[in-house]
Amino acid sequence: MAIGARPYYLVLTVFVFAQLVNLLWPRHYLHAASTPSLARSWLAKRSLDPTPDIQCEDVWSHPDRCAFVRQYCEDYPAGLINYLHFYFCDLSSIPALAIILLSVWLMFLFGFVGIAASDFFCPNLSTIAKQLHLSESMASVTFLAFGNGSPDVFSTFSAMGAGSGSLAIGELVGAASFITSVVVGSMAIIKPFKVSRAPFLRDVIFFAGCVLFTLYTVMDGKITFLExxxxxLYYAFYVAFVVFGNWWHQRAKLERQLEERARNLYDSDDDENGPLLLDEEQALLSHTTGRTSNSESPRQLFSSQQKCVIWIGRALPKSNRTV
Incomplete structure (x- = not known):
């Protein structure tokens, strides 16, 4: 089986990145361990000094930014790469080059995530949704929602673990605003698309309600267990509402199809050899109505409904017969 170009380059990039991390990781810890005296002197001073603890923030206000980053920001949870040390120490003499390199690295990360989502994540989710016979609305509020929100979940847990609750809440609200404005707008410009009115209004109403409820919970500066x-539970209710709406829509669609076929059979005045149900209609009937059993097949159920409609039509005078 041939491998596409983008998956090949993606795997190659992962391999190169792993090798770079393997080369730079010991150096990072050696550099962090090269300043134990500063850390011990700071701890001794902190035990005697009643001033508040100094945290890794507001680096620009200190005269020696590199020394401040080495002393207070080495253990800051910044992932595999310490960007503060890279900017304020490694390339402190040429900050313009540091900004260019970090910008290129940021674009690479965005492209990396985009290729992984388009070539691996979305096709797998589409296959799972088809195998489970899920509609687009069902797949969007379950698998796609979890897939798109999983990076936010892990980043929020990291921010909460670092004691940055306001950063976590701001990241969630900012990500939601970015998706609903920039992503939707850019996709509409690149490739215009149409959405169903009822599902779109439903999702917008639930999203607005969630934002308002989140605003209410953070107004007092704390989030309780009940909140x-x-x-x-609000999200669970939203998923249940989507499931019920999808089931109701499929059931109403099937009933309209049955009524239309019964009317067509009445017009032809043929109650013996009526049209059979299609395979997809039989499957839809068994999944949505639940009225078929071993003793009553979909054909028998449909035939009984047809005969009932035909009998009522024949019982009426010809002048009152309407289709």
């Missing part, structure tokens, strides 16, 4: 549980 957290309410947010989770």
């Amino acid at each position: 957290s549980l309410s947010l989770i």
